Amino acid sequence: MRKKQTTKNRTPLDRGTLKKIIQALAGYRLLLALSLLLALISVAAALYVPILIGRAIDLIAGKGQVRFDAILPILTQACAIAGGTALLQWLMGVINNRMTFGVVRDLRARAFETIERLPLRYLDSHAYGEIVSRVIADADAFADGLLLGFSQLFTGLMTILGTLVFMLAIDWKTWLVVILLTPISLISARVIATRTYRMFRALSDTRAEQTGYLDEMIKNQKVVQAFSHTDQTQATFDEINDRYAKNYLNATFYSSITNPATRFVNALVYAGVALIGALTSVATGGVFSVGQLSVFLSYAAQYTKPFNEISGVVTELQNALACANRIFALIEEPKEQPDASDAVQR
Numbered sequence: 001m002r003k004k005q006t007t008k009n010r011t012p013l014d015r016g017t018l019k020k021i022i023q024a025l026a027g028y029r030l031l032l033a034l035s036l037l038l039a040l041i042s043v044a045a046a047l048y049v050p051i052l053i054g055r056a057i058d059l060i061a062g063k064g065q066v067r068f069d070a071i072l073p074i075l076t077q078a079c080a081i082a083g084g085t086a087l088l089q090w091l092m093g094v095i096n097n098r099m100t101f102g103v104v105r106d107l108r109a110r111a112f113e114t115i116e117r118l119p120l121r122y123l124d125s126h127a128y129g130e131i132v133s134r135v136i137a138d139a140d141a142f143a144d145g146l147l148l149g150f151s152q153l154f155t156g157l158m159t160i161l162g163t164l165v166f167m168l169a170i171d172w173k174t175w176l177v178v179i180l181l182t183p184i185s186l187i188s189a190r191v192i193a194t195r196t197y198r199m200f201r202a203l204s205d206t207r208a209e210q211t212g213y214l215d216e217m218i219k220n221q222k223v224v225q226a227f228s229h230t231d232q233t234q235a236t237f238d239e240i241n242d243r244y245a246k247n248y249l250n251a252t253f254y255s256s257i258t259n260p261a262t263r264f265v266n267a268l269v270y271a272g273v274a275l276i277g278a279l280t281s282v283a284t285g286g287v288f289s290v291g292q293l294s295v296f297l298s299y300a301a302q303y304t305k306p307f308n309e310i311s312g313v314v315t316e317l318q319n320a321l322a323c324a325n326r327i328f329a330l331i332e333e334p335k336e337q338p339d340a341s342d343a344v345q346r
Contacts, residue, residue, distance in 0.1 A: 043159050
């Protein structure tokens, strides 16, 4: 049995980790470009629907003054666009799935190739279960996070930018309210996410340590019993298990704060848009119509939606980044250099 196990990787999460992920996507440029294009088209179509609804609302002047002949074509167009958007999002999901699992397959192949060429000192100082955990458990967690990143980040960022442009074109005063309140949500999410990553990094390391320890102790059960090492083994496992439970609780707690915090700020954004928009409509005497106010409220809801969605899956994203760091650390381990062809003669 090994006297010492090295399970922790002290490589910090920096731009290098994200750069490595981008490099891993290099072989899927076409799928990535197609996914971005579909995301752009679907977001633009989704943002155009509220404009159509706003026009339909303006055609409802009052009781007995509803222009059904003009409303029906608008609603038909809105339904057609909504159906097309749903189809585009489905296609984007198929592409993202293929791209994600292709990247993870390549990383696993690189990791396995690295394991075959690792020096004995590395294999002797690391538990087998810890190495297997990187190739299997960490790769699975990275795949889940990468898929969520494709699904949420692409459309989310485009929705935020597109919504800001549309709102600015309608009314700059109400747009200014959104701009002033948005940094509060971003700063709070950033602060929490930074601390959450450290928690999930510790959780990932402890999980690998526990897996490796269990694997080794079970395989060497007879040796443990023969040397009367059962109590010490149990004590060591309890200590690792307690650390795992503590890290899991901390990581889950901090990651759960992000979503309520961003939703609170986003609710302030929606309330501010409703208040300023209503006052503007009254002050302009109908120049800023009820339909335009409806469009603005729809955009305010769509603008805050990406923040809520991303903050809702921050647990998976932070865990995926931590796991990606561990996978790349394994891949980049120094390889055992082969002997020279004339080593015997020399």
